[in-house]
Amino acid sequence: MKDMEKLKDFGEIVITIQACVIKKFLQGFMAPKQKKKKKTAGEESSKAEEVDDEKRLAEEARVATAVEKWKTAIREAQTFSRMHVLLGMLDACIKWDMSAENARCKVCRKKGDDEKLILCDECNKAFHLFCLRPALYRIPDGEWLCPACQPTVARRGSRSR
Structure with a gap:
């Protein structure tokens, strides 16, 4: 500029x-x-x-x-x-x-720990890696979908025991 x-x-x-x-x-x-x-x-x-x-x-x-x-x-x-x-x-x-600047974790409702905050590529909701169940230890490569946006087949498979 x-x-x-x-x-x-x-x-x-x-x-x-x-x-x-x-x-x-x-x-x-x-x-x-x-x-x-x-x-x-x-x-x-x-x-x-x-x-x-x-x-x-x-x-x-x-x-x-x-x-x-x-x-x-x-x-x-x-x-x-x-x-x-x-x-x-x-x-x-x-x-x-x-904006990611205003992102608040949907689980704990807190801001902060920006380096541990992940945004859903579909709905743009934010989650701390450690608030997810199961917790994530690093930000995954490529697109990431929150539990609500994941296809139902994928969710069912992860919940079956």
Whole structure:
């Protein structure tokens, strides 16, 4: 950033930062509105699924349009104050409460021991290695799923005696 001479260069960096934010950590105009699915029976469920798919696609298109407008505004910004407003919009769309900085163990409800805290790759809930049963002695390589997010087959196999 020290080598930047133009506001446009900074704008491209901001756009890159936005692209790097995982979708599940976005909200507001940068994320589709999530609705809980209701279960229905029979033919109505297939019609309901088609309607849900149409709504989902329409919502994704709305989000894509809004994000493109934001990116265009970033690229066309000519003052630092305008760039500051657009950067504030990005900041408001990030779910900071889901940040690893705010992670609290779901078992003991305590913060701290960050080097022994592991986050689920699915739901982003935090657990201390020593609070898990069975306890882990090191952070596993690759993806890790908490007990609630593990497939039921894997959970059943580990609990059988």
